[in-house]
Amino acid sequence: MSEKIDCKLMKIKNVTDQNIVCLIIEQGKVNQRVFEFTERTHFTLGRDNRCSPIHIDGKESSVSQNHCEIHINPPRITIRDIGSLNGTKINGELIGKRGSGETREQSQARHYSEYQLHDGDIIELASAVRLRVQIQKSRDAQSTIKTISLEERNTITSQQSEAEEQVSTLFSEQARNRALLLLSTNEYEVGDLIGSGEMGFVLKGNHIESGIPVAIKLILPRILDNNKAEKRFHREIQIHDRLRHLNIVATRKFIADNGYLCIVMDYCNGGSLEKWINNRKAWPTPKRAVGIILAALQGLEFAHENQVVHRDLKPGNILMQFDSQKEIHLPKIADFGLAKALDEAGMTTTGSVGGTLGFMPRQQLIDFKHADPEVDVWAMAAILYWLLTHGQTPRSFPKGKHPVRVVLEDSVKPIEDYIPSIAEDLVTLINQALIDKPHIRIRTAKELRLRLEEVYLNL
Incomplete structure (x- = not known):
């Protein structure tokens, strides 16, 4: 041809x-x-x-x-x-x-x-x-x-990465000032920086009239070609703004201006699942771990019923909110649709992979654009695996082996290899939920939730 x-x-x-x-x-x-x-x-x-x-x-x-x-x-x-x-x-x-x-x-x-x-x-x-x-x-x-030439191609790619790093550093110094500028309507009070990541920075704030604490996420696009990209991002955020559920972090406000993006969300005082564990200085018991995932699965099930796929579930996107009446921490899924919104707007680097490899099934890596709800179900099972094994991901990522190759080729390590004493029915369920070759075995949040509920009663 x-x-x-x-x-x-x-x-x-x-x-x-x-x-x-x-x-x-x-x-x-x-x-x-x-x-x-x-x-x-x-x-x-x-x-x-x-x-x-x-x-x-x-x-x-x-x-x-x-x-x-x-x-x-x-x-x-x-x-x-x-x-x-x-x-x-x-x-x-x-x-x-x-x-x-x-x-x-x-x-x-x-x-x-x-x-x-x-x-x-x-x-x-x-x-x-x-x-x-x-x-x-x-x-x-x-x-x-x-x-x-090939040498020039490599030089261009390196220069782009260096430029992005410099911009990110500059943005960190200006984060609070930029938030104050974007939220200059006297609706929100902007507080201190409470977190940062690859996409931007998170500051604590307050809704002035009600006094309700909020989290203010600022994102600096790495690649934003024109206003159409910004509009696509805004459209995706609006779609996901309809997700109102006890186990989903609600979005309160969205502002886009001169390439800067600001999302105001509910503040979860327990922080991420990782931070919550660090603050407790102890991992949850198997029954508590299963309970956390059961609650999060309710939010995930609701999102999938509304045709919304997360695409980047991981411990850092499960936030814990302390309920003073029930005296428990309630898990909430954060950043719903943010991976999709950034992707639609072209705001991630060309060579980046959508999602976090330790919590990603093969199917998502091979065809991220058309990731189905089942990839979220697999990721939720991976988070439970992480909780029960005290920080291990389903696949090991040995030094020297390309992590993409690990996801494509390596099998999940059976959970009983880490914790032999775990309940047999829980072992069976987790190992089944983490099968992704040739297809993901458990495909819906509802199925995983119902089966976990049965296991929970016997723990």
Whole structure:
């Protein structure tokens, strides 16, 4: 298949309000010939049946099961080999492969660079599959296309990362002042910084009229091409704002201004699940751990009934709110839809992976864009595993092995390997809930909740 194939939308004249990336199959047995991307996504190319949306026929034996990673945030696209046997090339230049005589484990211990692709580039997987890159830039993103060497590609990627780090550092110094500026309506009082992360910073505040404490999350987009991206983010936040449930942290206000994003949420005085455990200086008993997850599953079930998938469940997104009347800490799920909103707006780096790998099933890594509710169910079981094993994730991430490879290839470690004395019915349920090959075994929050309730009664 050597003829040139133009992406159909690329033929339309004067289409300048949308960024489009097309991957055109010029050689090889693939499930279709033209793949068009208008939104951010990331996926693995290879012969593995779970590779989607581009799946390479199993008869192309020189292509590895999981050959390379593609990250797209139109108009940007990057590629990284992940230890393939026969290598990945850009315009005939090798960018990565397993070394001669090197085992798969040895190859995975090496770092593989990420390369930015440009319009007209040719990607080759082994010698079997060839893809051509076509990029259409919106009016806001137009720039001159030029031939660029692999060394220059690496330099560009490094410079972008350094620039993002500098901006993040600057933002940390200005966080409180920016919050005061954005919330200058005298509706909220802005307090001290109480947390920070990859996406931004969290400050404590108060609703002035009612005195109710709030958490103010400030996000600085790493990639925000135009106002349309900001609008997409706002739209996603509004969709998730309808989630009003006892076990979900409520969003009170959203402001976007000059690339800064501010979300005002309910404040949970117990902090994250991690912080709550640290403050107690003790891990919860198995029965208490199951009780925490049961309560959180009620919030998750409600969200899924409203067609909302979290995509980034982890201990840091389960917050604890002390109920003074019942004298218990109530778990609440935070950041519902924030991963999706950031993704829709293109506000994460091109090469980032949606979600946290220790709490992510294979299916989410292979096709993050179309993650189904079942990935949240798997993550919730992983959090229970983490609670019961006192900080272990279902998969071990050995030093030197690429964490993406771990999720794609390694099996979950049975929970009884860590705690042999745990109740047998709880062991069976957790191990079943963490099966993700070839499919996730327990697919709904309701099923996991009902089965956990039965186990809970016997603990």
